Amino acid sequence: MQGLTHYAAGMIITVVVWHVLSDKIAEKRQFFKKAITVGTISGNLLQATRALVIFFSAIIVHYILDDLAIHTYHPPGPEADWGNLVFAVWTLGNIAIVSPLFLFLMVWRDRRYLWGLFGSILIDLWDWGFIKGLAALAGHPVFPEAIMHSAPRPLFQLLAATTPDFTRFQWAILIEVLYMAGLLAGWLLLKKRWPLPPKKPGHVWPSIILVVCFGIVTCYVVSSILVPIYPW
Numbered sequence: 001m002q003g004l005t006h007y008a009a010g011m012i013i014t015v016v017v018w019h020v021l022s023d024k025i026a027e028k029r030q031f032f033k034k035a036i037t038v039g040t041i042s043g044n045l046l047q048a049t050r051a052l053v054i055f056f057s058a059i060i061v062h063y064i065l066d067d068l069a070i071h072t073y074h075p076p077g078p079e080a081d082w083g084n085l086v087f088a089v090w091t092l093g094n095i096a097i098v099s100p101l102f103l104f105l106m107v108w109r110d111r112r113y114l115w116g117l118f119g120s121i122l123i124d125l126w127d128w129g130f131i132k133g134l135a136a137l138a139g140h141p142v143f144p145e146a147i148m149h150s151a152p153r154p155l156f157q158l159l160a161a162t163t164p165d166f167t168r169f170q171w172a173i174l175i176e177v178l179y180m181a182g183l184l185a186g187w188l189l190l191k192k193r194w195p196l197p198p199k200k201p202g203h204v205w206p207s208i209i210l211v212v213c214f215g216i217v218t219c220y221v222v223s224s225i226l227v228p229i230y231p232w
Ligand SMILES: [Zn+2]
Pocket: 001, 062, 066, 123, 124, 149
């Protein structure tokens, strides 16, 4: 799926988790009031729990959306045709313009979406960007290609066995546009129903550094676990 589809899911998760793990919980339970400090960021256990639940839920939902991508236009890697205008505009437009711009605008507007947004595209950044960079730095492959996407995918296998594969049909872009629109509309409705509490002042950069470090460690550990399970 494209970045915006994943982001919308991460934003829905953020609103739901902020509603379930609300500030009222910290008032009731002493445990959540415990202070916690990481670098220049200080908060309490409730804030840390919230960030982690959002982050890992966003990663899991990424897999589900990628499984559903079998019904949308995503030609397999070797068939990617950059000379094809529809493929080039749809893919490049999403990767180079819409995804980074949307991420920047959302995080700049409200940094509480950072963990959900970053978690929602983390394994794409790792598999399609970071491990290639690592390999170039090391001079040899550090992890097999697409290692995070190689985790067991029972839903994908079920969909592949029971439903048609539209990944080579350009018209299936419309199906993903429907997913994007539906998820964004769902986020807007949920946000209206369960608004986030007023923002507290603070800088976004320490949180960005923390979430990026956390993402790298998470993917490194999971990739290391997956390598012996999936010997290429
Ligand atoms: Zn993916």
